[in-house]
Amino acid sequence: MELVTKALVGNRYALARLISLVEDNGADARAALATLYPHTGQAHIVGVTGAPGTGKSTLVNELAKALRAQGTTVGVVAVDPSSPFTGGALLGDRVRMRDLAGDPGVFIRSMASRGSLGGLARATSDVVRVLDAVGFTVVLVETVGAGQAEVDVARIAHTTVVVEAPGRGDEVQALKAGLLEIADVLVVNKADQPGAAQAARMLEMVINQNALPPVGGDRGGEASDNVWRPPILKTIALDGTGVPEVLEAVAAHRDYLRTSGTWAEREQARIETELRNVLQQELLDRLLARVGEEQIQAWVERIAAREVDVYTAVEAISSTEKRP
Amino acid sequence: MELVTKALVGNRYALARLISLVEDNGADARAALATLYPHTGQAHIVGVTGAPGTGKSTLVNELAKALRAQGTTVGVVAVDPSSPFTGGALLGDRVRMRDLAGDPGVFIRSMASRGSLGGLARATSDVVRVLDAVGFTVVLVETVGAGQAEVDVARIAHTTVVVEAPGRGDEVQALKAGLLEIADVLVVNKADQPGAAQAARMLEMVINQNALPPVGGDRGGEASDNVWRPPILKTIALDGTGVPEVLEAVAAHRDYLRTSGTWAEREQARIETELRNVLQQELLDRLLARVGEEQIQAWVERIAAREVDVYTAVEAISSTEKRP
Numbered sequence: 001m002e003l004v005t006k007a008l009v010g011n012r013y014a015l016a017r018l019i020s021l022v023e024d025n026g027a028d029a030r031a032a033l034a035t036l037y038p039h040t041g042q043a044h045i046v047g048v049t050g051a052p053g054t055g056k057s058t059l060v061n062e063l064a065k066a067l068r069a070q071g072t073t074v075g076v077v078a079v080d081p082s083s084p085f086t087g088g089a090l091l092g093d094r095v096r097m098r099d100l101a102g103d104p105g106v107f108i109r110s111m112a113s114r115g116s117l118g119g120l121a122r123a124t125s126d127v128v129r130v131l132d133a134v135g136f137t138v139v140l141v142e143t144v145g146a147g148q149a150e151v152d153v154a155r156i157a158h159t160t161v162v163v164e165a166p167g168r169g170d171e172v173q174a175l176k177a178g179l180l181e182i183a184d185v186l187v188v189n190k191a192d193q194p195g196a197a198q199a200a201r202m203l204e205m206v207i208n209q210n211a212l213p214p215v216g217g218d219r220g221g222e223a224s225d226n227v228w229r230p231p232i233l234k235t236i237a238l239d240g241t242g243v244p245e246v247l248e249a250v251a252a253h254r255d256y257l258r259t260s261g262t263w264a265e266r267e268q269a270r271i272e273t274e275l276r277n278v279l280q281q282e283l284l285d286r287l288l289a290r291v292g293e294e295q296i297q298a299w300v301e302r303i304a305a306r307e308v309d310v311y312t313a314v315e316a317i318s319s320t321e322k323r324p
Numbered sequence: 325m326e327l328v329t330k331a332l333v334g335n336r337y338a339l340a341r342l343i344s345l346v347e348d349n350g351a352d353a354r355a356a357l358a359t360l361y362p363h364t365g366q367a368h369i370v371g372v373t374g375a376p377g378t379g380k381s382t383l384v385n386e387l388a389k390a391l392r393a394q395g396t397t398v399g400v401v402a403v404d405p406s407s408p409f410t411g412g413a414l415l416g417d418r419v420r421m422r423d424l425a426g427d428p429g430v431f432i433r434s435m436a437s438r439g440s441l442g443g444l445a446r447a448t449s450d451v452v453r454v455l456d457a458v459g460f461t462v463v464l465v466e467t468v469g470a471g472q473a474e475v476d477v478a479r480i481a482h483t484t485v486v487v488e489a490p491g492r493g494d495e496v497q498a499l500k501a502g503l504l505e506i507a508d509v510l511v512v513n514k515a516d517q518p519g520a521a522q523a524a525r526m527l528e529m530v531i532n533q534n535a536l537p538p539v540g541g542d543r544g545g546e547a548s549d550n551v552w553r554p555p556i557l558k559t560i561a562l563d564g565t566g567v568p569e570v571l572e573a574v575a576a577h578r579d580y581l582r583t584s585g586t587w588a589e590r591e592q593a594r595i596e597t598e599l600r601n602v603l604q605q606e607l608l609d610r611l612l613a614r615v616g617e618e619q620i621q622a623w624v625e626r627i628a629a630r631e632v633d634v635y636t637a638v639e640a641i642s643s644t645e646k647r648p
Contacts, residue, residue, distance in 0.1 A: 030635045037633035051375060264628070271627045271634070275620065276608060278638045283607035284600060286642060296599065303595045304588070309361035310595065311354045314602045318610060 001028070004035045007134050012104065015134055019109055022126045033126060036133035041267075043075070043132035044254050047157030049143045049182075055189045056163040058237040059246075060142045064106055066243050067138055073105040075131030075139040079124050107131060122281075125156050125274060154182035155270050158263065159253045161185045161246065164203065166195035180206055183230045185249045191234035191242065203232050228256050291317060325352065328359045331458050336428065339458055343433055346450045357450060360457035365591075367399070367456035368578050371481030373467045373506075379513045380487040383561040383570075384466045385424075390567050391462055392429055399455030399463040400432040403448050431455060446605075449480050449598060478506040479594050482587065483577045485509045485570065488527065490519035504530055507554045509573045515558035515566065527556050552580050615641060 003021070006014035022029050048063070050056045060076060067074045100106045109131075111124055124141065131139045141157055154160045162183035180186070186207070188200045207230055231249050235242035257263035288296065299313045308316075327345065330338035346353050372387070374380045384400060391398045424430045433455075435448055448465065455463045465481060478484045486507035504510070504527070512524045531554055555573050559566030581587035612620065623637045632640075 034633045034636050038630045041630055051377070053375075267628055268624060272620070272624050274634050275624060275627065275637060278634055279611070279641060280604040280608045282638045282642050283611060284604045287603070287607060296596070300592060300596050300599060303599065304591055306362045306365055309358045310598050310602050312358050313599060314606045317603060318606050 001032055001035055004032050007130070008036075008039065010104070010134070012107070015107065015130070019127055019130055022130055023111065023123050025123065025126075029126070033129065036130060039133035039135075040129050041132070043128075043136055043139045044159065044250075045128055045132070045139045045141065045157045046250055047141045047143065047154055047160040048163060049154075049160065050163030050165075050187075054163045054165040055237050056142060059163055059187065059189055059235060059243070060140055061100075062235075062237050062240050062243045063140060063247065063250075064100055064108075066240070066247055068100065068103060068105055070247075071105075072138055073136045074107075075128075075136035076106070076108040077124060077127055077131070077139065077141045078108070078110045079120065079141060079143045107136065121156075122277065128156060155273055158257055158266060159184045159250055161187060161250065163187045163189050164199060165190045166193050166199040184228060184253045185246065186230050186232045187242075187246055188232065188234045189237050192236050196234060200232050200234060207232065226260055228253065228260075228262075287318070325356055325359055328356050331454070332360075332363065334428070334458070336431070339431065339454070343451055343454055346454055347435065347447050349447065349450075353450070357453065360454060363457035363459075364453050365456070367452075367460055367463045368483065368574075369452055369456070369463045369465065369481045370574055371465045371467065371478055371484040372487060373478075373484065374487030374489075374511075378487045378489040379561050380466060383487055383511065383513055383559060383567070384464055386559075386561050386564050386567045387464060387571065388424055388430055388432075390564070390571055392424065392427060394571075395429075396462055397429040397460045398431075399452075399460035400430070401448060401451055401455070401463065401465045402432070402434045403444065403465060403467045431460065445480075446601065452480055479597055482581055482590060483508045483574055485511060485574065487511045487513050488523060489514045490517050490523040504554075508552060508577045509570065510554050510556045511566075511570055512556065512558045513561050516560050520558060524556050524558060531556065550584055552577065552584075552586075611642070 003014050003018050007018045018032060021032060046063075048056055048060050057078075060078075064074045064076055100108070109127060111120065111127065128139050128141060160182050162180065162185070164187065166188060180203070186203055188196055188203065190196065233242055233245050233249060235246060237243065254263075257266070295317075299308075299317065302308050303310055303313055327338050327342050331342045342356060345356060372380055372384050381402075384402075388398045388400055424432070433451060435444065435451065452463050452465060484506050486504065486509070488511065490512060510527055510531070512520055512527070514520065557566055557569050557573060559570060561567065578587075581590070619641075623632075623641060626632050627634055627637055
């Protein structure tokens with residue numbers, strides 16, 4: 001495929017078109033991804049996540065700039081589960097990342113919601129794969145908000161940076177949302193604001209607690225010197241303070257993953273999840289091609305009328321599947 | 325099933341056990357749900373969502389108390405996508421909702437993450453269905469965080485209340501996260517804090533913009549007097565200020581849904597989504613029962629080795645599916 005060939009040799013216009021193709025999941029997308037796939041597996045994929053208002057967009061910007069200053073190429077994927085109306089990012093990443101404009105060593109892409117959970121995860125994963133294949137050394141994946149979407153991104157990422165800000169009670173909230181448990185690196189941004197030291201201490205306490213063996217269980221006898229303890233770092237993303245230390249921690253985590261064998265383990269787990277998700281979608285598509293939308297609609301009517309529940313309906317639909 | 329019979333006549337212990345059964349998705353869960361299903365469809369399902377720190381837990385508590393004061397029975401489902409470690413809620417809703425303890429007209433349940441996106445949505449939907457079937461008039465579904473999980477809850481709920489708080493830049497963040505577009509009622513909580521009036525004005529502006537026909541399109545000629553405009557209400561959940569007005573707006577939205585026909589439309593859409601999700605899972609389970617886990621693992625190895633990409637693998641697996 002010409003687009004793929006051009007993108008692989010560094011044609012930015014081809015890359016942008018290829019990403020759109022992949023994001024739209026059109027007819028040619030699968031062929032393109034199959035061609036690209038042998039070129040993947042080199043990039044360090046870094047998720048940056050946290051609650052709204054923590055300044056993580058600014059931090060991602062600074063991380064990208066610092067990486068470029070080191071000569072490292074960077075892809076940025078901003079996952080923006082927004083707006084059936086606008087179909088895209090509202091705060092224009094092109095504006096936000098102005099400092100990086102015109103630099104061929106960086107590529108920035110905003111993802112809109114695909115309308116469904118699986119859709120967004122699939123599209124994000126495919127776009128990250130394209131950036132990996134064409135040779136970006138680091139791919140930063142920024143997610144808005146907190147919750148399940150972030151847990152999903154943690155599955156794509158090798159390293160997950162969780163961003164907090166002082167004085168918002170977010171230490172508890174992040175805990176509640178399960179964010180701390182996916183964190184490989186913790187950042188208290190806006191460290192010049194009141195409460196930053198307290199926020200860092202609270203995170204430290206929580207991390208120490210998590211590091212204890214869970215009550216009534218053990219961790220399979222892992223050697224304690226082979227366990228990654230998330231470092232807690234302070235930044236002021238607005239002026240770049242602390243950003244080099246975050247990059248160092250991210251690089252240290254990559255080295256840990258490689259030497260401990262966790263890199264391969266995480267990749268296996270990610271591939272397995274993805275294989276199941278794509279398989280589910282494919283099986284449903286094939287069933288629908290046989291059974292037909294009208295029959296599905298008829299079942300929806302019956303369920304809505306409380307004649308039958310959804311599980312009984314599914315049982316019936318999937319049992320008749322093999323009839324011609 | 326005895327548990328179902330007992331739960332239907334108001335046995336709380338049976339109800340709690342039934343919910344656990346359904347949440348765990350065990351062998352008896354489907355039979356129980358099938359028996360319960362004809363009893364569903366009566367409750368008004370109200371989602372309450374917003375970013376961390378907006379005080380929505382407190383608001384949910386106050387809404388439940390106010391509904392009880394009116395004599396309305398209330399189920400509360402707190403969706404807490406947290407903690408592979410604790411497997412449950414961290415800030416114990418039983419503590420939070422102490423005011424309501426011992427009242428048989430209220431039932432509170434915290435959901436832990438099922439480890440996967442689809443799993444949590446499925447379990448939440450099933451638990452809501454149980455509470456609906458046993459006769460709770462209103463079911464409040466509270467979600468932590470912002471993002472895709474909330475969009476999913478909006479699919480379960482008839483009415484979605486989006487909670488904001490002043491001075492956190494959340495107006496923009498909520499917009500970015502797509503929350504405003506799923507809001508049927510908007511609440512600016514912590515209305516005694518600086519910036520509350522400004523936050524409300526900003527939300528108003530955004531809502532007015534959304535109400536305009538999108539550029540280059542039209543809305544299929546809906547009569548403007550038959551369109552719901554999300555009201556923007558101010559509350560101080562901590563002392564209950566504004567809570568009755570939120571309940572009035574929620575009731576008005578229910579009436580709007582019923583008179584406009586939107587209630588049935590939303591239910592159709594929700595059922596269709598659920599039917600597809602359950603069907604996907606069932607098809608995958610059936611395939612795995614035939615193909616076997618070892619073969620899936622072999623494909624995972626090949627994908628990890630970059631011998632084949634995931635889409636090509638899925639094509640191969642699902643094409644050989646029909647061989648005995």
